[in-house]
Amino acid sequence: MKSSGASRTPVTYRAALAPYSVWSVLFVLVPLIFVAFYAFTDNDFAFTTENITRFFTAKSNIVGEDGSTTEVRTYVLIFMRSLKLAVISTLVCLFMGYPMAYIMARAKEKTQKTMMTLIMIPMWMNFLIRTYAWMTILQDTGIINGLLGKIGLGPLHVIGTETAVILGMVYDYFPYMVLPIYSILAKMDLKLLEAARDLGCGSLSVLRRVILPLSMPGVISGVTMVLIPSISTFYISQKLGNGKFFLIGDAIEGQYIANNLHFAAAIAFILMVILLAAMALLKYVTARFVYGGD
Amino acid sequence: MKLSAKIYSAIIFCFLFAPIAVLLVFSFNEAKSLSVFSDFSVKWYVELFRDRNTLAALKNTLVLAASATAISTLLGTFAAVGINRLRSRWYRAAMNTVTDIPMVNPDIITGISLMLMFVFIGRLFGASTSLNFGTMLIAHVTFCTPYVILQVLPKLQQMDNALPEAAMDLGCTPLGAFFKVELPEILPGIITGAIMAFTLSLDDFVISYFTAGTGFETLPIRIYAMTKKTVTPKMYALATIIFFVTLTLLLISNVVDNEDSRKLKERKKKK
Structure with a gap:
């Protein structure tokens, strides 16, 4: 049997791929079509755009601390809040994670391996329990406030604030930021850095003009890998935010529990479209501004 | 430093x-x-092992993870073998995209999308509840398989394609060449892929939450229900046990992987 040089994939290999192709169509692509289908239909599966308009127009009243009420667009507000918390968490991860990735990439090979394992270990603790553990650490009667109380400080009220939600997101997704940046930095050709120094670059400008631009692919995949789960999370906000900061994931879960599947699908659909647009924009911006136009 | x-x-x-x-x-x-x-x-550990519901959930989780691992490892390995030999560029691009989707999409969307489809099909046949062990298994296989492919594909690319061809020239059937030549070469990738699938399935909450029926409770779902109320250290004991089990599995997978790259280096030296 001659397979090299033939222009078609041999039959045996096509047959090997067939089950997975069918599986992907049935359980990856078709379900996504169902999201759109449910989003644009009512309970009798008749076409409607009501679910989508409801997302943008539904209003509710918020009672402020001074007792005054303000009318807000419920889901738009929830989405903007999710976006804000996710962007802040991603930036915190980036500024904490980049130096860590840099330190790892410059360490001895054996140390690098150990550090990578240490970064990954927390990911293998169930995320519900990790989040819950933070709740017990941070609460008013928790360990941190216990220690602060002994030296006459505190108590710090952290649970139920945006800070706690951000901390939970940063904690849960930090490894997703460090690992891609590290793998790019570790592969970087050290001669480039030497060359830059030989040509008169100071340490800071080597960092700014050589290391940072070269590590952009890692930064971009890190940013995506943190932003996507943190914008769609629905547990962290319930536990660490004391249920005060309803996020877009909580909204989807809430509609699912209330059995409003069509509206849940509409929220999921809008989230999906916005994320796709954000990815495309990120790709465009990096191509245009980081790699200089081509 | x-x-x-x-x-x-x-x-x-x-x-x-x-x-x-x-x-x-x-x-x-x-x-x-x-x-x-x-x-x-150690009283919380003792209490944990007396808690029948938790033990049932543990059993469910293990059964689900083992079945999902078996199916996704088979599906993913064959898919990787096929993708590796694809000639058509658009088919390859399509397969890569479709493999990326479950990994890039937020879990909540993967979960919701599968749930909507299952519910719709269930309604079509007039069933009142359409979510059960089967739907969860499908969901788990769907998000595990891409990780198996990602582990196996690089091993296939490292392998010399002339090897199975030589075997076939010497009279092996294509299937025989696969089992005698290709399989031993890519086995380390299959093992790490399977371990990854197992740990992912074991740990998954979000997708399970949306695709689980009422009668089938896995550990993460039980933990979720427990954290809605006050949590006792019993759950911490459970978390500790799961943590060490997963850790052991990962260390094994690391050893397999290191052993393989060591062999690869030695072979390169000989050349």
């Missing part, structure tokens, strides 16, 4: 391991408190 680098890494690792340390320590707490440690005791 510079001192500043050492201090910085120490701070980061303290942050990463703080909740895990708290969990470990308080799972051995005599009192029920999750913030004041009174005395060492």
Whole structure:
């Protein structure tokens, strides 16, 4: 049997791929079509755009601390809040994670391996329990406030604030930021850095003009890998935010529990479209501004 | 390493391991408190093993993870073998995209999308509940298979394609060549892929939550239900056990992987 040089994939290999192709169509692509289908239909599966308009127009009243009420667009507000918390968490991860990735990439090979394992270990603790553990650490009667109380400080009220939600997101997704940046930095050709120094670059400008631009692919995949789960999370906000900061994931879960599947699908659909647009924009911006136009 | 680098890494690792340390320590707490440690005791572990619902959930989780691993490993390995030999460029691009989707899409969307489809099909056949073990298994296989492919594909690319061809020239059937030549070459990738699938399935909450029926409770779903109420150190004991089981599996997979890259280096040296 001659397979090299033939222009078609041999039959045996096509047959090997067939089950997975069918599986992907049935359980990856078709379900996504169902999201759109449910989003644009009512309970009798008749076409409607009501679910989508409801997302943008539904209003509710918020009672402020001074007792005054303000009318807000419920889901738009929830989405903007999710976006804000996710962007802040991603930036915190980036500024904490980049130096860590840099330190790892410059360490001895054996140390690098150990550090990578240490970064990954927390990911293998169930995320519900990790989040819950933070709740017990941070609460008013928790360990941190216990220690602060002994030296006459505190108590710090952290649970139920945006800070706690951000901390939970940063904690849960930090490894997703460090690992891609590290793998790019570790592969970087050290001669480039030497060359830059030989040509008169100071340490800071080597960092700014050589290391940072070269590590952009890692930064971009890190940013995506943190932003996507943190914008769609629905547990962290319930536990660490004391249920005060309803996020877009909580909204989807809430509609699912209330059995409003069509509206849940509409929220999921809008989230999906916005994320796709954000990815495309990120790709465009990096191509245009980081790699200089081509 | 510079001192500043050492201090910085120490701070980061303290942050990463703080909740895990708290969990470990308080799972051995005599009192029920999750913030004041009174005395060492294993009573929560004993209580855990007396809790029938948790043990049932553990059994369910293991059955589900084992089935999902078996199916996704088979499906993924064959898919990788096929993708590796694809000639058509658009077919290859399509397969890569479709493999990326479950990994890039937020879990909540993967979960919701599968749930909507199952519910719709269930309604079509007039069933009142259409979510059960089968739907969860499908969901788990769907998000595990891409990880198996990602582990196996690089091993196939490292392999010399002339090897199976030589076997066939010497009279092997294509299937025989696969089992005698290709399979042993890519086995380490299959093993790490299977372990990855198993741990992912074991740990998954979000997708399971949306695709689980009422009658089938896995551990993460039970933990979710438990954290809605007050949590006892019993759950910390459970978390500690799961943590060490997963850790062991990952260490095994690391050893397999290192062993393989060592062999590869030696072979390159001989050449």
